[in-house]
Amino acid sequence: MIILSTAAHDCAAVYCFPLMTPTLSEPASAAAAAPNPASPPALFIRGLKYTYPRSEGDEVGVAPWTLSLTQLELARAEQMLLTASSGAGKSTLLSLVAGLMDPATGSIEIDGQNIHALRGAARDRFRGARVGVIFQTFNLLVGFSALENVMSALYFGGVPTKEHAPRARALLQRLGIAREGALVERLSVGQQQRVAVARALACRPALVLADEPTASLDPENAGVAMELVQGVCREQGAALLCVSHDPSMAARFTRRESLAELSSAPRIADDRRLV
Amino acid sequence: MNDWTIIFRSLRARLFSTITTVLMVGIAVALMLVLLTMRGAGQKAFERGSGDMHLMVSADDSALVAVLNGIFYANPPRRAMTWAKYEEIARSAPFAYVIPTQIGDNFEGVAVMATAPEFFTKFRPNPGEAWALREGRFFERSFEVVLGSQAARQSGLTVGSELHLTHGMHASGDAKGEKEGEAHDHDENVHNEFTYTVVGILKPTGGSHDRAMFTDLNSTWIIHAHEKRERAAGAEIPPTTEADLTPADRLITGMYLRLVTREGSDVASNLPQVFDQLRRDPTIVVAQPRQEIDKLFRIVRNIDTLFFAVAVVVLISSAVAIMLALYNSMEQRRRQVAVMRVLGASAGHVFGLIVTESALIGLLGAALGVVLGLGGSLVAAEVLRSRVGLAIDASLPPGLILYMVLVSVLLAALAGLIPALMAYRTSVAKNLRPLA
Numbered sequence: 001m002i003i004l005s006t007a008a009h010d011c012a013a014v015y016c017f018p019l020m021t022p023t024l025s026e027p028a029s030a031a032a033a034a035p036n037p038a039s040p041p042a043l044f045i046r047g048l049k050y051t052y053p054r055s056e057g058d059e060v061g062v063a064p065w066t067l068s069l070t071q072l073e074l075a076r077a078e079q080m081l082l083t084a085s086s087g088a089g090k091s092t093l094l095s096l097v098a099g100l101m102d103p104a105t106g107s108i109e110i111d112g113q114n115i116h117a118l119r120g121a122a123r124d125r126f127r128g129a130r131v132g133v134i135f136q137t138f139n140l141l142v143g144f145s146a147l148e149n150v151m152s153a154l155y156f157g158g159v160p161t162k163e164h165a166p167r168a169r170a171l172l173q174r175l176g177i178a179r180e181g182a183l184v185e186r187l188s189v190g191q192q193q194r195v196a197v198a199r200a201l202a203c204r205p206a207l208v209l210a211d212e213p214t215a216s217l218d219p220e221n222a223g224v225a226m227e228l229v230q231g232v233c234r235e236q237g238a239a240l241l242c243v244s245h246d247p248s249m250a251a252r253f254t255r256r257e258s259l260a261e262l263s264s265a266p267r268i269a270d271d272r273r274l275v
Numbered sequence: 276m277n278d279w280t281i282i283f284r285s286l287r288a289r290l291f292s293t294i295t296t297v298l299m300v301g302i303a304v305a306l307m308l309v310l311l312t313m314r315g316a317g318q319k320a321f322e323r324g325s326g327d328m329h330l331m332v333s334a335d336d337s338a339l340v341a342v343l344n345g346i347f348y349a350n351p352p353r354r355a356m357t358w359a360k361y362e363e364i365a366r367s368a369p370f371a372y373v374i375p376t377q378i379g380d381n382f383e384g385v386a387v388m389a390t391a392p393e394f395f396t397k398f399r400p401n402p403g404e405a406w407a408l409r410e411g412r413f414f415e416r417s418f419e420v421v422l423g424s425q426a427a428r429q430s431g432l433t434v435g436s437e438l439h440l441t442h443g444m445h446a447s448g449d450a451k452g453e454k455e456g457e458a459h460d461h462d463e464n465v466h467n468e469f470t471y472t473v474v475g476i477l478k479p480t481g482g483s484h485d486r487a488m489f490t491d492l493n494s495t496w497i498i499h500a501h502e503k504r505e506r507a508a509g510a511e512i513p514p515t516t517e518a519d520l521t522p523a524d525r526l527i528t529g530m531y532l533r534l535v536t537r538e539g540s541d542v543a544s545n546l547p548q549v550f551d552q553l554r555r556d557p558t559i560v561v562a563q564p565r566q567e568i569d570k571l572f573r574i575v576r577n578i579d580t581l582f583f584a585v586a587v588v589v590l591i592s593s594a595v596a597i598m599l600a601l602y603n604s605m606e607q608r609r610r611q612v613a614v615m616r617v618l619g620a621s622a623g624h625v626f627g628l629i630v631t632e633s634a635l636i637g638l639l640g641a642a643l644g645v646v647l648g649l650g651g652s653l654v655a656a657e658v659l660r661s662r663v664g665l666a667i668d669a670s671l672p673p674g675l676i677l678y679m680v681l682v683s684v685l686l687a688a689l690a691g692l693i694p695a696l697m698a699y700r701t702s703v704a705k706n707l708r709p710l711a
Binding site for chain 1: 276277280281284285287288610611613614615616617618619620621622623624703704707
């Protein structure tokens with residue numbers, strides 16, 4: 001693996017000449033931070049199988065659509081791009097990783113904790129504290145200020161109240177949001193993206209899931225946004241699992257995987273079943 | 276950041292619906308508070324005015340009118356009785372007291388009752404409670420006035436103040452339509468020739484008499500006789516004195532009667548007989564004030580039960596409105612709920628947030644309702660005072676306020692259950708899918 005990179009801060013560019021990781025079982029080295037062998041990987045998926053529930057109109061006799069993953073490991077602070085065509089089940093995979101859906105078999109460990117072994121509120125709390133999510137549409141809390149959006153993550157993530165404001169402020173400042181008190185809906189798209197990044201990283205998660213993080217942005221802004229996401233993840237030592245079908249993303253990641261190749265199950269034609 | 280910030284942001288985000296639902300709850304709570312307060316306070320005020328009398332006699336049209344005019348100062352009684360009639364009735368049975376009253380004059384809208392000294396020494400404005408003075412003394416001579424507590428406040432008079440009475444019971448302008456009375460068939464005018472002096476102010480009794488001022492019968496007879504004589508003479512005449520009074524001048528408009536009872540008892544065994552005996556006299560009307568008050572409240576209760584039912588319906592519809600407002604907002608909020616879940620909020624936490632938000636609307640509405648209710652009670656009390664002559668305590672009982680607040684918070688929380696359940700069951704994975 002050959003990596004040429006400069007310090008990845010605010011606007012610094014990251015030039016990556018990515019190579020495919022040969023096998024899934026081999027732990028891939030992170031772009032900027034070396035994994036600590038003593039600590040568990042940020043994400044470790046093994047023997048994952050998810051069967052989509054049958055819905056009306058399904059032809060009898062046709063095998064149910066499944067998503068399966070033999071093994072996938074993401075080291076601490078490692079960044080990986082997972083490419084998938086529409087309907088390949090990437091949203092399902094992210095939902096499974098975030099503990100929002102339960103697999104039929106297999107385990108997903110985040111920071112050494114099998115998220116599906118946790119139930120109810122404990123799982124929600126764990127997700128809030130250890131997993132950051134960046135959405136394509138940002139999904140900021142409308143009616144809340146930029147600061148409150150970041151603070152809400154700290155609140156739900158179980159961070160002590162007195163740390164909320166200073167941590168949120170510092171993070172927003174680092175990401176260049178000067179109008180922290182402004183309602184998010186009054187911010188520009190670029191600024192909203194920054195708030196979303198700040199919110200995802202507020203609890204210093206072990207793993208950040210980014211679902212098509214640049215799909216709402218024009219190419220120029222998309223580049224800036226990705227630099228920001230990757231840079232901040234690196235700074236905070238968070239692993240990044242980025243899901244995208246944007247071909248321009250590939251250049252930004254040293255480790256890239258295709259869901260189709262990872263999955264041994266038949267491909268899914270469309271993802272209408274999830275709507 | 277805490278739950279309250281989240282709830283307040285959510286209420287702010289739907290400001291219009293928040294305000295309308297709070298208003299609805301507020302109006303319903305106010306309506307119920309006013310009705311419940313008026314019902315209790317109205318009856319209490321009525322029960323108080325009649326004090327410990329068993330019967331009331333007047334020449335009015337009906338027993339109820341006699342009680343409203345003669346005890347509650349609703350209007351000046353229309354017909355008068357002679358002093359001979361008073362003496363005849365006083366002799367007719369073994370009474371503990373027969374107190375003559377004459378109502379018809381006013382001072383700046385405060386009714387004046389002319390009566391005998393027994394009104395203060397024998398009649399008890401509340402059973403078991405005698406009159407008490409806050410200041411000064413009871414009247415002992417003619418042209419001395421004792422003020423009821425509220426009358427003192429309303430008129431601004433103090434002990435030592437001098438005043439002239441106006442004929443008719445309401446202040447000028449207000450009294451124009453009330454003067455068709457046969458006993459007072461002349462024009463309203465100020466009795467300037469005779470000056471009254473305030474000698475005492477009574478402590479409050481909570482009854483209608485607090486709104487009146489009291490003087491002796493002689494003074495009243497004298498000023499009316501003087502007026503009559505002056506008009507007959509067509510010129511100024513020397514002031515009339517007690518010696519000038521004729522039996523035709525000695526008129527009264529009512530009598531308060533109490534039968535002899537055993538020590539410590541309020542029940543007179545001969546009341547039915549005396550009542551029947553007095554009723555045989557066609558020139559007078561005999562009323563048992565408590566029965567008349569009960570009769571009045573039976574009529575009123577039908578109406579206020581209807582009002583109460585309306586208030587209950589309004590309160591329930593406001594709860595439904597809260598539910599609808601939250602339910603509709605849930606459609607837009609599913610994504611927000613899903614985001615909170617991803618950020619680490621449990622389904623139970625989100626459920627609690629929605630129920631609390633709903634309960635908070637109930638609480639804000641109840642608070643508004645208490646404020647509106649206080650205002651409404653004051654207005655209702657003023658209307659009852661000026662129209663019916665009924666003095667009621669407009670303050671809301673704290674227990675009732677607390678009860679209404681609890682009821683509305685509980686109802687609102689209940690209304691929040693369905694939307695909260697929707698939030699609880701919101702599929703996070705489904706609601707976070709990109710909009711594209």
